[in-house]
Amino acid sequence: MEDNSKNLSILIVDDDPAIRHVCSAILKKNYTDVRTFDNGLDALSYIRNNNTDIVLVDLKMPGISGHELIGRIAELNKDIVIMVITAYASIENAIEAMQKGASDFLPKPFTPDELRFAIKKAADKRELILQRTRALEEKREMEENYLSFVSHQLKSPLFAAQQLLYLLEEGDYKINEDVLSIIKRANRRISEAAKLVNEWLLVSRFEKSGFSQDFAETDIVPLINSELERHHEQIAAKGINVVLDIPRSVRLETDPSAFSMMISNLISNAVKYNVEDGKLLIRINEEAESTRIEVEDTGIGIKKEYIPRLFSKFFRIRDEKTKNIEGTGLGLAIIKKIIDEHSGSIEVASEEGKGTRFTVILPKRHPKPAVTGENN
Ligand SMILES: Nc1ncnc2c1ncn2[C@@H]1O[C@H](COP(=O)(O)OP(=O)(O)OP(=O)(O)O)[C@@H](O)[C@H]1O
Numbered sequence: 001m002e003d004n005s006k007n008l009s010i011l012i013v014d015d016d017p018a019i020r021h022v023c024s025a026i027l028k029k030n031y032t033d034v035r036t037f038d039n040g041l042d043a044l045s046y047i048r049n050n051n052t053d054i055v056l057v058d059l060k061m062p063g064i065s066g067h068e069l070i071g072r073i074a075e076l077n078k079d080i081v082i083m084v085i086t087a088y089a090s091i092e093n094a095i096e097a098m099q100k101g102a103s104d105f106l107p108k109p110f111t112p113d114e115l116r117f118a119i120k121k122a123a124d125k126r127e128l129i130l131q132r133t134r135a136l137e138e139k140r141e142m143e144e145n146y147l148s149f150v151s152h153q154l155k156s157p158l159f160a161a162q163q164l165l166y167l168l169e170e171g172d173y174k175i176n177e178d179v180l181s182i183i184k185r186a187n188r189r190i191s192e193a194a195k196l197v198n199e200w201l202l203v204s205r206f207e208k209s210g211f212s213q214d215f216a217e218t219d220i221v222p223l224i225n226s227e228l229e230r231h232h233e234q235i236a237a238k239g240i241n242v243v244l245d246i247p248r249s250v251r252l253e254t255d256p257s258a259f260s261m262m263i264s265n266l267i268s269n270a271v272k273y274n275v276e277d278g279k280l281l282i283r284i285n286e287e288a289e290s291t292r293i294e295v296e297d298t299g300i301g302i303k304k305e306y307i308p309r310l311f312s313k314f315f316r317i318r319d320e321k322t323k324n325i326e327g328t329g330l331g332l333a334i335i336k337k338i339i340d341e342h343s344g345s346i347e348v349a350s351e352e353g354k355g356t357r358f359t360v361i362l363p364k365r366h367p368k369p370a371v372t373g374e375n376n
Protein backbone atom coordinates (compact mmCIF):
# COMPACT_ATOMS: atom_id res chain seq x y z
CA MET A 1 0.00 0.00 0.00
CA GLU A 2 1.64 3.26 -0.97
CA ASP A 3 1.70 5.67 1.86
CA ASN A 4 -1.56 7.56 1.80
CA SER A 5 -1.67 7.11 5.50
CA LYS A 6 0.69 10.11 5.94
CA ASN A 7 -2.30 12.36 5.29
CA LEU A 8 -4.63 10.74 7.78
CA SER A 9 -6.27 13.16 10.12
CA ILE A 10 -5.53 12.09 13.70
CA LEU A 11 -7.00 13.68 16.82
CA ILE A 12 -5.69 13.30 20.35
CA VAL A 13 -8.26 14.09 23.03
CA ASP A 14 -6.78 14.16 26.52
CA ASP A 15 -6.99 16.67 29.36
CA ASP A 16 -3.36 15.95 30.33
CA PRO A 17 -1.14 18.50 28.52
CA ALA A 18 1.93 16.27 28.81
CA ILE A 19 0.22 13.39 27.00
CA ARG A 20 -1.08 15.71 24.30
CA HIS A 21 2.35 17.16 23.80
CA VAL A 22 4.23 13.85 23.72
CA CYS A 23 1.73 11.98 21.51
CA SER A 24 1.50 14.79 19.03
CA ALA A 25 5.30 15.16 18.88
CA ILE A 26 5.69 11.43 18.18
CA LEU A 27 2.91 11.22 15.61
CA LYS A 28 3.82 14.40 13.77
CA LYS A 29 7.01 12.68 12.61
CA ASN A 30 4.91 10.33 10.45
CA TYR A 31 1.61 12.11 9.95
CA THR A 32 0.95 15.59 8.68
CA ASP A 33 -2.47 16.24 10.21
CA VAL A 34 -2.30 15.69 13.97
CA ARG A 35 -4.46 17.82 16.27
CA THR A 36 -4.95 17.89 20.01
CA PHE A 37 -8.00 18.73 22.11
CA ASP A 38 -8.21 19.02 25.88
CA ASN A 39 -11.93 18.20 26.04
CA GLY A 40 -14.54 16.08 24.27
CA LEU A 41 -16.92 18.82 23.14
CA ASP A 42 -14.27 20.73 21.17
CA ALA A 43 -13.16 17.48 19.56
CA LEU A 44 -16.77 16.66 18.63
CA SER A 45 -17.36 20.02 17.04
CA TYR A 46 -14.16 19.61 15.02
CA ILE A 47 -15.22 16.11 13.89
CA ARG A 48 -18.66 17.34 12.92
CA ASN A 49 -17.12 19.79 10.45
CA ASN A 50 -13.94 18.11 9.27
CA ASN A 51 -12.86 14.85 7.83
CA THR A 52 -11.39 12.77 10.63
CA ASP A 53 -9.78 9.34 10.38
CA ILE A 54 -8.49 8.32 13.79
CA VAL A 55 -9.27 9.61 17.28
CA LEU A 56 -7.32 8.80 20.43
CA VAL A 57 -9.56 9.24 23.44
CA ASP A 58 -8.65 9.47 27.09
CA LEU A 59 -11.38 7.98 29.28
CA LYS A 60 -11.17 10.25 32.32
CA MET A 61 -11.72 13.84 31.32
CA PRO A 62 -13.62 16.76 32.82
CA GLY A 63 -16.76 17.67 30.87
CA ILE A 64 -18.01 14.81 28.77
CA SER A 65 -16.30 11.55 29.62
CA GLY A 66 -14.25 9.52 27.19
CA HIS A 67 -16.96 6.86 27.08
CA GLU A 68 -19.58 9.42 26.14
CA LEU A 69 -17.28 10.98 23.57
CA ILE A 70 -16.69 7.57 21.95
CA GLY A 71 -20.44 6.98 21.72
CA ARG A 72 -21.03 10.40 20.19
CA ILE A 73 -18.24 10.07 17.63
CA ALA A 74 -19.57 6.66 16.60
CA GLU A 75 -23.03 8.20 16.25
CA LEU A 76 -21.66 10.91 13.95
CA ASN A 77 -19.64 8.55 11.82
CA LYS A 78 -19.07 4.96 12.71
CA ASP A 79 -16.24 4.66 10.19
CA ILE A 80 -13.88 6.78 12.31
CA VAL A 81 -11.39 4.53 14.07
CA ILE A 82 -11.40 5.27 17.80
CA MET A 83 -8.62 4.18 20.12
CA VAL A 84 -8.72 4.49 23.88
CA ILE A 85 -5.66 5.69 25.78
CA THR A 86 -6.10 5.33 29.50
CA ALA A 87 -4.40 4.74 32.80
CA TYR A 88 -7.54 2.91 33.93
CA ALA A 89 -7.23 -0.11 31.70
CA SER A 90 -9.71 -2.37 33.44
CA ILE A 91 -11.64 -5.06 31.58
CA GLU A 92 -14.90 -3.26 32.40
CA ASN A 93 -13.61 -0.01 30.95
CA ALA A 94 -12.37 -1.78 27.84
CA ILE A 95 -15.65 -3.59 27.30
CA GLU A 96 -17.70 -0.44 27.73
CA ALA A 97 -15.45 1.48 25.32
CA MET A 98 -15.66 -1.29 22.70
CA GLN A 99 -19.43 -1.44 23.04
CA LYS A 100 -19.62 2.31 22.47
CA GLY A 101 -17.52 2.04 19.30
CA ALA A 102 -13.81 2.02 20.18
CA SER A 103 -11.74 -0.49 18.29
CA ASP A 104 -8.50 -0.60 20.27
CA PHE A 105 -7.15 0.07 23.71
CA LEU A 106 -3.71 1.42 24.59
CA PRO A 107 -2.95 1.41 28.33
CA LYS A 108 -0.94 4.34 29.73
CA PRO A 109 1.97 4.59 30.10
CA PHE A 110 3.04 3.53 26.62
CA THR A 111 6.32 3.83 24.76
CA PRO A 112 6.65 5.79 21.49
CA ASP A 113 6.95 2.49 19.63
CA GLU A 114 3.80 1.13 21.19
CA LEU A 115 1.98 4.29 20.17
CA ARG A 116 3.34 4.15 16.61
CA PHE A 117 2.40 0.49 16.31
CA ALA A 118 -1.13 1.08 17.60
CA ILE A 119 -1.61 4.00 15.19
CA LYS A 120 -0.31 1.90 12.30
CA LYS A 121 -2.92 -0.74 13.12
CA ALA A 122 -5.61 1.93 13.32
CA ALA A 123 -4.47 3.40 10.00
CA ASP A 124 -4.71 -0.02 8.29
CA LYS A 125 -8.16 -0.48 9.69
CA ARG A 126 -9.24 2.96 8.51
CA GLU A 127 -7.90 2.24 5.01
CA LEU A 128 -9.92 -1.00 4.85
CA ILE A 129 -13.06 0.84 5.91
CA LEU A 130 -12.49 3.52 3.27
CA GLN A 131 -11.94 0.89 0.58
CA ARG A 132 -15.17 -0.84 1.54
CA THR A 133 -17.07 2.47 1.49
CA ARG A 134 -15.64 3.29 -1.96
CA ALA A 135 -16.60 -0.16 -3.28
CA LEU A 136 -20.15 0.25 -2.00
CA GLU A 137 -20.36 3.72 -3.51
CA GLU A 138 -19.24 2.37 -6.90
CA LYS A 139 -21.76 -0.43 -6.68
CA ARG A 140 -24.51 2.06 -5.87
CA GLU A 141 -23.50 4.24 -8.80
CA MET A 142 -23.51 1.30 -11.17
CA GLU A 143 -26.96 0.29 -10.03
CA GLU A 144 -28.17 3.85 -10.38
CA ASN A 145 -26.75 4.10 -13.91
CA TYR A 146 -28.30 0.79 -14.80
CA LEU A 147 -31.70 2.00 -13.63
CA SER A 148 -31.46 5.20 -15.66
CA PHE A 149 -30.22 3.26 -18.66
CA VAL A 150 -33.05 0.73 -18.61
CA SER A 151 -35.70 3.35 -18.05
CA HIS A 152 -34.28 5.42 -20.87
CA GLN A 153 -34.23 2.39 -23.18
CA LEU A 154 -37.83 1.65 -22.29
CA LYS A 155 -39.04 5.20 -22.69
CA SER A 156 -37.40 6.03 -26.01
CA PRO A 157 -39.42 3.59 -28.15
CA LEU A 158 -42.59 4.55 -26.28
CA PHE A 159 -42.07 8.23 -27.05
CA ALA A 160 -41.17 7.43 -30.66
CA ALA A 161 -44.39 5.43 -31.08
CA GLN A 162 -46.32 8.25 -29.47
CA GLN A 163 -44.85 10.81 -31.86
CA LEU A 164 -45.91 8.65 -34.80
CA LEU A 165 -49.42 8.40 -33.46
CA TYR A 166 -49.52 12.20 -32.98
CA LEU A 167 -48.47 12.50 -36.60
CA LEU A 168 -51.44 10.36 -37.62
CA GLU A 169 -53.76 12.35 -35.38
CA GLU A 170 -52.60 15.77 -36.50
CA GLY A 171 -51.47 15.07 -40.07
CA ASP A 172 -53.51 15.34 -43.17
CA TYR A 173 -54.31 11.64 -43.56
CA LYS A 174 -58.11 11.74 -43.90
CA ILE A 175 -58.58 9.33 -41.06
CA ASN A 176 -62.18 8.72 -40.09
CA GLU A 177 -63.48 9.37 -36.58
CA ASP A 178 -63.47 5.69 -35.52
CA VAL A 179 -59.82 5.21 -36.41
CA LEU A 180 -58.95 8.53 -34.82
CA SER A 181 -60.52 7.47 -31.55
CA ILE A 182 -58.52 4.21 -31.65
CA ILE A 183 -55.32 6.21 -32.22
CA LYS A 184 -56.17 8.43 -29.27
CA ARG A 185 -56.78 5.42 -27.06
CA ALA A 186 -53.48 3.86 -28.14
CA ASN A 187 -51.74 7.15 -27.31
CA ARG A 188 -53.26 7.25 -23.86
CA ARG A 189 -52.10 3.69 -23.17
CA ILE A 190 -48.58 4.62 -24.22
CA SER A 191 -48.65 7.59 -21.84
CA GLU A 192 -49.68 5.23 -19.06
CA ALA A 193 -46.78 2.91 -19.88
CA ALA A 194 -44.30 5.82 -19.87
CA LYS A 195 -45.68 6.94 -16.52
CA LEU A 196 -45.23 3.43 -15.17
CA VAL A 197 -41.59 3.43 -16.22
CA ASN A 198 -41.05 6.74 -14.38
CA GLU A 199 -42.72 5.39 -11.29
CA TRP A 200 -40.68 2.21 -11.45
CA LEU A 201 -37.53 4.32 -11.63
CA LEU A 202 -38.64 6.34 -8.61
CA VAL A 203 -39.48 3.27 -6.56
CA SER A 204 -36.19 1.57 -7.45
CA ARG A 205 -34.27 4.69 -6.41
CA PHE A 206 -36.26 4.73 -3.27
CA GLU A 207 -35.21 1.19 -2.39
CA LYS A 208 -31.64 1.39 -3.58
CA SER A 209 -29.97 4.69 -3.10
CA GLY A 210 -32.34 7.23 -1.67
CA PHE A 211 -32.69 10.72 -3.07
CA SER A 212 -30.25 12.91 -1.21
CA GLN A 213 -26.61 12.42 -2.05
CA ASP A 214 -24.91 15.76 -2.41
CA PHE A 215 -25.46 17.97 0.58
CA ALA A 216 -24.27 21.54 0.26
CA GLU A 217 -25.21 24.86 1.83
CA THR A 218 -27.97 26.11 -0.43
CA ASP A 219 -30.40 29.02 -0.63
CA ILE A 220 -33.76 27.23 -0.79
CA VAL A 221 -35.79 30.31 -1.78
CA PRO A 222 -34.92 30.11 -5.50
CA LEU A 223 -35.63 26.37 -5.41
CA ILE A 224 -39.11 27.01 -4.02
CA ASN A 225 -39.76 29.75 -6.57
CA SER A 226 -38.78 27.58 -9.47
CA GLU A 227 -40.99 24.72 -8.25
CA LEU A 228 -43.90 27.17 -8.02
CA GLU A 229 -43.05 28.26 -11.55
CA ARG A 230 -43.07 24.62 -12.70
CA HIS A 231 -46.58 24.17 -11.26
CA HIS A 232 -47.75 27.44 -12.70
CA GLU A 233 -50.19 25.86 -15.14
CA GLN A 234 -52.02 23.76 -12.53
CA ILE A 235 -52.02 26.70 -10.11
CA ALA A 236 -53.51 29.02 -12.73
CA ALA A 237 -56.01 26.45 -14.01
CA LYS A 238 -57.47 26.11 -10.52
CA GLY A 239 -57.27 29.83 -9.76
CA ILE A 240 -55.12 29.15 -6.71
CA ASN A 241 -53.90 32.20 -4.86
CA VAL A 242 -50.28 31.67 -3.84
CA VAL A 243 -49.13 33.52 -0.74
CA LEU A 244 -45.49 33.49 0.27
CA ASP A 245 -44.33 34.41 3.74
CA ILE A 246 -40.65 33.69 3.34
CA PRO A 247 -37.41 35.61 3.88
CA ARG A 248 -35.43 36.75 0.84
CA SER A 249 -32.85 34.08 1.39
CA VAL A 250 -32.86 30.95 3.54
CA ARG A 251 -29.68 28.94 3.66
CA LEU A 252 -29.38 25.39 4.87
CA GLU A 253 -27.43 22.27 4.13
CA THR A 254 -29.45 20.21 1.71
CA ASP A 255 -29.29 18.17 -1.46
CA PRO A 256 -30.84 20.72 -3.84
CA SER A 257 -32.47 18.25 -6.21
CA ALA A 258 -33.94 16.20 -3.36
CA PHE A 259 -35.16 19.39 -1.69
CA SER A 260 -36.82 20.47 -4.93
CA MET A 261 -38.48 17.08 -5.27
CA MET A 262 -39.85 17.37 -1.75
CA ILE A 263 -41.21 20.90 -2.25
CA SER A 264 -42.59 19.96 -5.65
CA ASN A 265 -44.60 17.09 -4.17
CA LEU A 266 -45.93 19.30 -1.35
CA ILE A 267 -46.96 22.01 -3.81
CA SER A 268 -48.49 19.42 -6.12
CA ASN A 269 -50.66 18.08 -3.29
CA ALA A 270 -51.62 21.54 -2.04
CA VAL A 271 -52.84 22.34 -5.56
CA LYS A 272 -54.41 18.97 -6.47
CA TYR A 273 -56.34 18.60 -3.22
CA ASN A 274 -57.29 22.27 -3.06
CA VAL A 275 -60.63 23.79 -4.04
CA GLU A 276 -61.16 26.11 -6.98
CA ASP A 277 -59.87 29.62 -6.12
CA GLY A 278 -58.31 28.20 -2.97
CA LYS A 279 -55.17 29.43 -1.28
CA LEU A 280 -51.69 27.96 -1.09
CA LEU A 281 -49.48 29.43 1.60
CA ILE A 282 -45.80 28.75 1.98
CA ARG A 283 -44.24 30.09 5.14
CA ILE A 284 -40.69 29.76 6.40
CA ASN A 285 -39.50 30.39 9.93
CA GLU A 286 -35.84 30.18 10.71
CA GLU A 287 -34.81 28.98 14.14
CA ALA A 288 -31.32 28.78 15.61
CA GLU A 289 -30.58 25.24 14.49
CA SER A 290 -33.43 24.46 12.15
CA THR A 291 -35.75 25.77 9.48
CA ARG A 292 -39.54 25.30 9.55
CA ILE A 293 -41.23 25.18 6.19
CA GLU A 294 -45.01 25.19 6.14
CA VAL A 295 -47.05 24.37 3.07
CA GLU A 296 -50.68 25.08 3.78
CA ASP A 297 -53.77 24.76 1.60
CA THR A 298 -57.46 25.53 1.90
CA GLY A 299 -58.43 22.27 0.25
CA ILE A 300 -60.50 19.18 1.00
CA GLY A 301 -58.53 18.24 4.14
CA ILE A 302 -57.71 14.78 5.42
CA LYS A 303 -59.74 12.62 7.82
CA LYS A 304 -57.85 11.99 11.10
CA GLU A 305 -57.95 8.22 10.64
CA TYR A 306 -55.92 8.45 7.42
CA ILE A 307 -53.12 10.60 8.79
CA PRO A 308 -50.95 7.76 10.16
CA ARG A 309 -50.98 6.06 6.73
CA LEU A 310 -50.28 9.10 4.55
CA PHE A 311 -46.55 8.46 4.26
CA SER A 312 -46.81 4.83 3.16
CA LYS A 313 -45.88 4.04 -0.41
CA PHE A 314 -48.89 3.95 -2.78
CA PHE A 315 -51.34 5.06 -0.09
CA ARG A 316 -54.16 7.20 -1.52
CA ILE A 317 -57.45 8.26 -0.02
CA ARG A 318 -60.23 7.01 -2.25
CA ASP A 319 -63.52 8.80 -1.79
CA GLU A 320 -65.98 11.02 -3.65
CA LYS A 321 -63.73 14.06 -3.40
CA THR A 322 -60.55 12.37 -4.65
CA LYS A 323 -61.89 9.93 -7.20
CA ASN A 324 -61.16 12.18 -10.17
CA ILE A 325 -57.73 13.30 -8.96
CA GLU A 326 -54.82 11.47 -10.51
CA GLY A 327 -51.85 10.23 -8.53
CA THR A 328 -49.90 7.18 -7.53
CA GLY A 329 -49.58 7.68 -3.80
CA LEU A 330 -45.81 7.96 -3.92
CA GLY A 331 -45.45 11.71 -3.29
CA LEU A 332 -45.64 11.74 0.49
CA ALA A 333 -43.56 8.56 0.84
CA ILE A 334 -40.83 10.25 -1.19
CA ILE A 335 -41.17 13.44 0.88
CA LYS A 336 -40.79 11.43 4.09
CA LYS A 337 -37.78 9.58 2.78
CA ILE A 338 -36.05 12.82 1.75
CA ILE A 339 -36.79 14.42 5.11
CA ASP A 340 -35.37 11.37 6.90
CA GLU A 341 -32.27 11.62 4.75
CA HIS A 342 -31.95 15.21 6.01
CA SER A 343 -32.53 14.07 9.63
CA GLY A 344 -35.58 16.32 9.68
CA SER A 345 -39.21 15.75 10.58
CA ILE A 346 -42.67 16.42 9.16
CA GLU A 347 -45.98 17.17 10.86
CA VAL A 348 -49.49 17.24 9.45
CA ALA A 349 -52.39 19.34 10.68
CA SER A 350 -55.62 18.97 8.78
CA GLU A 351 -59.29 19.63 9.05
CA GLU A 352 -61.77 18.06 6.68
CA GLY A 353 -63.31 20.62 4.37
CA LYS A 354 -61.00 23.37 5.64
CA GLY A 355 -57.49 22.50 4.56
CA THR A 356 -54.18 20.94 5.39
CA ARG A 357 -50.83 22.16 6.63
CA PHE A 358 -47.63 20.17 6.25
CA THR A 359 -44.77 21.45 8.42
CA VAL A 360 -41.30 20.31 7.48
CA ILE A 361 -38.49 20.90 9.95
CA LEU A 362 -34.98 20.57 8.59
CA PRO A 363 -31.75 21.03 10.53
CA LYS A 364 -29.66 23.90 9.17
CA ARG A 365 -26.62 21.69 9.16
CA HIS A 366 -26.89 18.18 7.91
CA PRO A 367 -25.51 15.84 10.58
CA LYS A 368 -22.94 13.71 8.78
CA PRO A 369 -24.62 10.34 8.47
CA ALA A 370 -23.05 7.36 10.17
CA VAL A 371 -21.93 5.66 6.96
CA THR A 372 -22.67 2.08 7.78
CA GLY A 373 -22.12 0.46 4.42
CA GLU A 374 -23.91 -2.55 5.85
CA ASN A 375 -27.40 -1.73 4.75
CA ASN A 376 -27.27 -3.86 1.71
N1 LIG B 1 -52.68 18.64 0.83
C1 LIG B 1 -53.50 17.58 0.86
N2 LIG B 1 -54.82 17.73 1.10
C2 LIG B 1 -55.65 16.67 1.14
N3 LIG B 1 -55.25 15.39 0.95
C3 LIG B 1 -53.96 15.17 0.72
C4 LIG B 1 -53.01 16.23 0.65
N4 LIG B 1 -51.80 15.72 0.42
C5 LIG B 1 -51.97 14.39 0.33
N5 LIG B 1 -53.28 14.05 0.50
C6 LIG B 1 -53.83 12.68 0.50
O1 LIG B 1 -52.78 11.78 0.73
C7 LIG B 1 -52.66 10.85 -0.34
C8 LIG B 1 -51.22 10.53 -0.57
O2 LIG B 1 -50.55 11.66 -1.10
P1 LIG B 1 -49.30 11.45 -2.05
O3 LIG B 1 -48.76 12.78 -2.41
O4 LIG B 1 -48.41 10.47 -1.39
O5 LIG B 1 -49.89 10.73 -3.32
P2 LIG B 1 -50.74 11.28 -4.54
O6 LIG B 1 -50.81 12.75 -4.51
O7 LIG B 1 -52.02 10.53 -4.51
O8 LIG B 1 -49.90 10.77 -5.78
P3 LIG B 1 -48.49 11.30 -6.32
O9 LIG B 1 -48.03 12.36 -5.37
O10 LIG B 1 -47.62 10.10 -6.29
O11 LIG B 1 -48.78 11.79 -7.68
C9 LIG B 1 -53.33 11.52 -1.51
O12 LIG B 1 -53.83 10.57 -2.41
C10 LIG B 1 -54.42 12.33 -0.84
O13 LIG B 1 -55.53 11.49 -0.63
Ligand SMILES: [Mg+2]
Pocket residue numbers: 265268269327330331332
Ligand atom coordinates in the same frame (compact mmCIF):
# COMPACT_ATOMS: atom_id res chain seq x y z
MG1 LIG C 1 -48.95 13.81 -4.31
